[in-house]
Amino acid sequence: MLRLPKFELEEPATLDEALALFAEHGSDAMPIAGGTDLVPNMKHRLFEPKVVVSLARIEALTGIRVTSGGELEIGAMTTLADVARSSAVQERAPVLAQAASLIAGPQLRTMGTLGGNVMLDTRCQWYNQTHFWRTSLGYCLKKDGTECHVVQGGGKCVAAASNDTAPALMTLGATLVFQGPTPPGESKANLREIAIDALWKADGIVNKHTEPGEILTAIRIPAQAAGHRGAYGKLRDRGSIDFPLFGCAVRLDVGTDEAVTGADICAVALVARPSHVKRIEDELVGQRVGSDDFASAVGRVAELAYKQCRPMDNSPGDADYRREMVPVYVRRTLHAAAQGAGPVHHV
Amino acid sequence: MRVFRLNVNGDDLEVAAPAHWTLLEVLRYELGLIGSKQGCDKGDCGACTVLLDGSPVLSCLRLAATAEGHAVVTIEGLMPMHKARGGDGADVVQDAFDRCGALQCGFCQPGMMLSARALLNENPKPTRGEIHDALAGNLCRCTGYTQIVQAVELCVAEAAGVEPAQPAWSADANGKKV
Structure with missing residues (x-):
């Protein structure tokens, strides 16, 4: 059984009332929206705010x-x-x-x-654990401790x-x-x-x-280009639930002649921030979707992603496996976007 | 402490509990409605699923205060509400779970049946894939999913008056009965 720490709950009905509460309580107050991340984190004693301000009534x-x-x-x-x-x-x-x-x-x-x-708060297998578990570990850099268990001797948190x-x-x-x-x-x-x-x-x-x-x-x-297409690919332990072990979002802008005019790929669940995969437009722009040239460009983009994306041992999935999955998911998600399909995930 | 004004299974209730309690804690420890199970208590397992205005939510993550003003249905409410609608005996979902043996230890059942009820309310003729998606947030650690999906398919088939689809394991890859 995981009990919440004690806090005062405020339920303002307007944004002004909520802002006044944050002004009054400062860093003692935290906002709660759906609570699906904050409540487990509070149960794990990762956050112990004195005042919780629910935004549900606004x-x-x-x-x-x-x-x-x-x-x-x-x-x-x-x-x-x-x-x-x-x-x-x-x-x-x-x-x-x-x-x-x-x-x-x-x-x-x-x-x-x-x-x-x-x-959402960042996640790490050494951080999203019960207080008892973290006490046994001696805590970590992100919360209550001084040591990073992902990067030995590391001074920067990589959740x-x-x-x-x-x-x-x-x-x-x-x-x-x-x-x-x-x-x-x-x-x-x-x-x-x-x-x-x-x-x-x-x-x-x-x-x-x-x-x-x-x-x-x-x-x-903002309004997207006329030929906007997009897809999302997600690697996770169980297809039914779970946070991403790797996620990639794809945008393809396709002209009337089916040639790519713009593209973007963004990766998440690797390091502390989501990031764009660089130099992909050089490969994709001008290629007609569905053509052999497009398929080989997608292969080169998957290689670029493999070089730029380096998962760390911060989630339960094996980092080497996750890295090998990067080009697979980038390739499949790009093809799904090109076909106006998606999402890409396993069951 | 504060007074929560909750609507649970059609009853308007006033119940006093600590202000930071979750809906699950108020249901189980103040109202005695122990059908909603306390499993992982952090949103992984779905054993604490209740319906909030007809949609399945996790009562272990929902602060009791934020359930005010919404209609809460727990597993205890399924049969009385079925009867109030003119039905006979248990809710058809409960009846189908019973007939299909869709349980082993039974701990996941209240959540499973409420997720199934919500699905059928919204979509009376779901496909097997839609049933899988709707029950994705409910874990059965006895891994008895086959009979659970079969039970939901039985509800769908009986409502439509057709023969229920055979479970996947009853035929081999070529469709031959095993």
């Missing part, structure tokens, strides 16, 4: 809408199940719908939110970013809207919109640049 944070400019705007508290089955998301950002559909199992997708998945939606949103060029406390004397909402690529830093302890007291309120996805 209606303004939920919903998916398409703006007049063709942009998708998704409230941070929209559940992953709603993102996965939304026809607007499936049409305009298939890679995001696929990534959301592969997160955990049905119950967790009903509870978990898109904002919560973007802001893995494990959020499936993050690479999907990166290939789509999404932006994140944060709202912070309104400074005294001001009446305008204190909004900050950043590209999702600018959120990350390569530090497993906290892998995001955020300002104190701010809340992620919405995710904006």
Whole structure:
């Protein structure tokens, strides 16, 4: 039995009330969205906030809408199940719908939110354990200890970013809207919109640049190219549930002549931040999808990914096996995107 | 302590419990509804599955306070709600699990049956693949999945008045009965 540590629960009905609570309690307070990551982490004593602020009653944070400019705007508290089955998301950002559909199992997708998945804590097999387990180990660099058990003698935490939606949103060029406390004397909402690529830093302890007291309120996805195609591939222990051992999101822009005009691949669950696979457009742009030249370009891209992606011993899966799976999943996911299919995963 | 106003199995209840308790803790230790099981207690196993406004959620990860204002259904509610709808005896899902022997130790059953109930409410004619997807968040460590899937297929077939599909193990790769 795992009991939660004691905390005070606040349930504000508006964003302003929530921001006031964070301003009042500072670092003693933590926001809870779906709770599917924070609750187990609190049960493991990885977080012991004095005040937990539930965002569940703030209606303004939920919903998916398409703006007049063709942009998708998704409230941070929209559940992953709603993102996965939304026809607007499936049409305009298939890679995001696929990534959301592969997160955990049905119950967790009903509870978990898109904002919560973007802001997910990094994971490591030496960290996501009970307090008893971690005490026996002597703790680790990320929490309560001074030693890294992944990199012997390492001084930097390498816990893995494990959020499936993050690479999907990166290939789509999404932006994140944060709202912070309104400074005294001001009446305008204190909004900050950043590209999702600018959120990350390569530090497993906290892998995001955020300002104190701010809340992620919405995710904006710009209108994609006319021939936009996307797919998500996910390697995991059990196809029914589980965090990724490796995940890759693919964007392919295809012209009317079926030739690739733009491409992006983003990988996750390797190191502390999701990252783009570099120099892939040099290989793919100009190739007609479905042709032999396209297939050989996909092979070269898979090699590039193999060279650039180095999984560490931070998740339960064997790091060497995960690395060998990188080109396999990149190749299959690229072909799935080209065919307008996906997601790519095993059962 | 705080007072939670919960709607459980159709009853409006007021129950006092520590403010940080999960829905599962309130159900089991304050309301005595021990049908929802405390398995891994961290969202892996699905034994604590309850329906919240008809959708399966994990009560071990849901703070009791955030269940206020929603209709909670536990395994204890399936049969009374089936009768309230004019049904006879147990819910058809429970009846099918019983007839198919879809249990060994039984620990995963309440969660399995609620996930199956939610699936059938939303999609009365699921395919075998859709059944697998809907039950993906419920682990059976006796690994008795075959009879569980068969039980859900039995519900579907009987509702449609057709012969239930044979389980995968009853034929070889060429479709010949074994």
